[in-house]
Amino acid sequence: MEDVQELRREILVQANALYEAKEYERAAEVARALLDVLPEDAEMRYIRAAALTGCGAYEEARAEIARIRAVRSDHAGAARQEIYIDRAEGKIRTQITHLRAFIAQLKERIAAEEESRAYCTVFLASAYSLLGAALTLTGESAEAVGAFLASSALETSRAKKAVEYSNALFASNYLPIHLRGAYAGLARGYGALYADVMPLSGRADAARGHDRIRIGYISPDLRTHPVGMLVRPLLFDFDRTRFAVCCYMSGAEDELSARFRAAADVWRNIQGMTAEEAAALVRGDEIDILVDLAGHTQHNSLPVLADKPAPVQVTGIGYFNTTGLPAVDYMLSDVHVDPAGTADAAFTEEMIRLPHSHFCYTLPEGLPAVAPPPMERSGSVTFGSFNNFSKVTDEVLHLWHQVLDTVPGARLLVKSKLFDSAEGRAVATERFTRCGISTERVEMRAFSRDYLAEYGDMDIALDTFPYTGGMTTCEALAMGVPVVTLRGESHGARFGESLLRNANQPELIAATPEDYVRLAVRLASSPEQLRTLRMELRPRLERSPLMDAHTYVRDVEAAYTEIWEKFVRAAGGI
Secondary structure (H helix, E strand, O other): OHHHHHHHHHHHHHHHHHHHOOOHHHHHHHHHHHHHHOOOOHHHHHHHHHHHHHHOOHHHHHHHHHHHHHHOOOOHHHHHHHHHHHHHOOOHHHHHHHHHHHHHHHHHHHHHOHHHHHHHHHHHHHHHHHHHHHHHHHOOHHHHHHHHHHHHHHOOOHHHHHHHHHHHHHHHOOOOHHHHHHHOOOOHHHHHOOOOOOOOOOHHHHHOOOOOEEEEEEEOOOOOOHHHHHOHHHHHOOOOOOEEEEEEEOOOOOHHHHHHHHHOOEEEEOOOOOHHHHHHHHHHOOOOEEEEOOOOOOOOOHHHHHOOOOOEEEEOOOOOOOOOOOOOOEEEEEOOOOOOOOOOOOOOOEEEEEOOOOOOOOOOOOOOOOOOOOHHHHOOOEEEEOOOHHHOOHHHHHHHHHHHHHOOOOEEEEEEHHHHOHHHHHHHHHHHHHOOOOHHHEEEEEOOOOOHHHHHHOOEEEOOOOOOOOHHHHHHHHOOOOEEEEOOOOOHHHHHHHHHHHOOOHHHEEOOHHHHHHHHHHHHOOHHHHHHHHHHHHHHHHOOHHHOHHHHHHHHHHHHHHHHHHHHHHOOOO
16 A cells, blocks of 8 residues: 555656646646556546646546546635636636636635635635636726735735736726726835845945946847837847846747847846846846836746846836836836826836837838738728727727717727637627627637738727737738827826827827727728828838837937936945
């Protein structure tokens, strides 16, 4: 019997290690070998179910879960694994239903079973996080924020609390306008997680005497990714006589990463390091200005910045809202996103107002040719949006309804991850219908990575608000599609305005919701103008400040010089 138990322990460790290494088929095979000897071993069936899910063998995985429940009806891992399968199959509604039931069961167990309280709390934190992600996808942003905050409160380590709090803050960007006021101070709670952290840097760093200002860029997205595309000028075209650049990559590398590695003075991959270890590395490199490119996006490195390893710290490009961290000094912005004299009380950072754009767009390699306006072959106008559907609030849908109602025969083309499954499309259909839009006039396309040619099926792009498009707006313009945006009242809500002004297309900016509808309708009734824009938008874009890499890099470097000199002066020239 002891031999069997020793074998069990060995196989459990082996199977789990294979699973963590994402060798799912081997993990499933190893688990099956033990189950032949111990068919009622619930933990091994749990590992096998997870491995089968990773292989895409969902029915087999569900069969394993059923066998677990026959032995352990209260097995929390089995319940969670079923939810993972729901998610993998795109069963968004089913997933949310199962999560709500799972959360209720865990709460009951926590209240009734003291001996299993700690065990169930771990799963409850996970369940709330999964619920937050699912609700974000379906557009239920307020409840999503609440779920992520509940997860953060239940986690016991600061690192995990921070991850879930970041998730909550990211989800809050999807909130409709009328709810935003209630969440205005939410980001400061993230900073409170690090209130006891002592900064590694200080005034004495002003006297290090570097011959060049040392800039550090930290991100999980220094790769083929929207952020990677946007930072190319800063890494390829910086003034090497005045600046030294060090990159801190916190993820898997690819071909673009290799090009960044070759361009930078120093390249570090910090994936797998703790925040403290990464901060010590930055500190050891004597970085003067550390620039975060992720904000509260997935796999961010804000916990590194919380240690203040560099005396001056900046955030921007990859995220357009406040970090909430007092250790971050500046937000990279521009005069359009944050006009002079405006201030957003929610921000803990001081604004750097670049004179043009706060990021630079580069046309992707292999960009498809601009297609003729689709209205010429269909006989009617197609409006569209390739923004994440989570950005499409009911306020947006009501305006889109007015546009479609005013333009006879017009259709709407939308593309998002939510439409990957039947349940996702059903959720969207309910929202369209509730807001007065007949789904007979809507085409919902699933997510795909190669989608630029699909702009050939769209005449006019309708921007979302208050969470506007970023890269999607640039891509639409590059493919000859005009983008109608609504000027907002806050930092993030003016992002679309900045892009269009820097693309030399200010006439596409609406001042009010009524103007938004009128502008979209006017474009739809002007086929000659649409035809002209189709052919001229890309060349105009290439000549615009939005794509002027040289000017952009000099603007950013001037800002770096100014904030570094300001720090040195404040330090008394030590």
